[in-house]
Amino acid sequence: MKKDQFLTRRGMLIAGAAALGAAGTAGALTLGAGDEPARTAASAAGPQARPVLSPSAYRLQPLTGYGPPQRTAARTAVRHEPFLRVSGRGRTMVLTFDDGPDPRYTPHILDTLAEHDVRAMFFVCGEQADWNRDLLARMADEGHVVGNHTWSHPLLTRLSRSRIHSELQRTSKVIEDAYGERPLWFRAPYGAWNRSVFQIEAELGMEPMAWTVDTEDWTTPGTRVIVDHVEDGAAPGVVVLSHDAGGDRSQSVRALRRYLPHLLDSGYHLTVPRRRYA
Template structure:
């Protein structure tokens, strides 16, 4: 969102999201993708990231989940049951692989730096875009997609969706899916509720738009601007197989998030973690 002044209830909502975090465990049904959709630049030197990380980065991962909305009906119509009642929160049984995700963008000041770092290390991530930001920064949306990242739906204006009517949720999610499809050629297949506040309407309407809900299991809390050192420490302490990391590339001063990514990403790779994005079958 353009203005990152968080409502007083954000901490409460984050606790609510954590309570919802016991997401239904899903089975992964396939392993590595056949290739990567973006051109790879020359790998960084061993002094920068280490030979082990360089070797791992030649093996991009894209795991496939079996979603409930694979055969979803036309958009804006009720989804045929079953509809998920908990978001995906992690990717189980995938070894030492993790997911990086960024919310609220794209932002012309910070998103390009994050994309540069991901490209440098040949890593793909998930970007949950706000529709109004996507509309105002269309070239950045195209760049995110062209670099092979997963473009997700984060609503149009970043509202607290639990306070909206069904028509309001449909408008927020539908408009965002429309602009993403217009700019990238495909509608988003994943969405994330602002503030991690989910309800039945958001699950059902998201499913009617052909999207699966994605939450997170490691919150960097970078929106509080705690300092790059703190963000790096949180990622290092919370890293683990299947972990989904939540960061932000917009909504305020995200210079700390940019600086932290430059530090923790090569550290994760050197520790033997691989970065992946979920794909649907």
């Protein structure tokens, strides 16, 4: 997706923060063993001590729902805040990638994840996914979770309910056709949710997922800076935001190659959340 198709990210982040504040302070929810959130103190992840441990044998184990999922999902509750963190056994973290898939960068990210037997979440834009369905099929084959990131990456809080529904529904359809399942997770562009967005995503069977650590790779700050953001923010339950499209993501590709083995060697479980099914 061309960068100039989006509104300026910094401006949208400011607008998104205001919109999100109106919907309720995010960061106070963690996803535990079931679908109901538990409240925690809202705090940003800071630098953590990282003793060197053997890589975990459970790095591919999902957080919940250890059996094969059934076809019919339980009715999705309407949230008032997105999930910012997840809970799981040990030092669990989740890596997420937005705005793709992009044939220039996404395959390299998938290659690195496969090399280390790690699964991640990809929040895809429908118009990108529609042209790169083979990459969604590969994500399915390799056990990654694909979430909905709207069709064209708009600021949803400025759209009508019908437009919001169209953005989400069209993307869910493409994901289902290419990935094999409808998405169960949604991330609002620029982190901007409001009541209508929460209601519509729930109607479409999706839960809202935000993030704990922003790598700020969309600013192309340099590979070392991206690595530092991840390693300094690493902590149990952290959700890391990166990008595999929307601009030049070569720094994001190189950064993943550096920080992923370090996180694993430090004893982190890089995995994906699972929703409970009825």
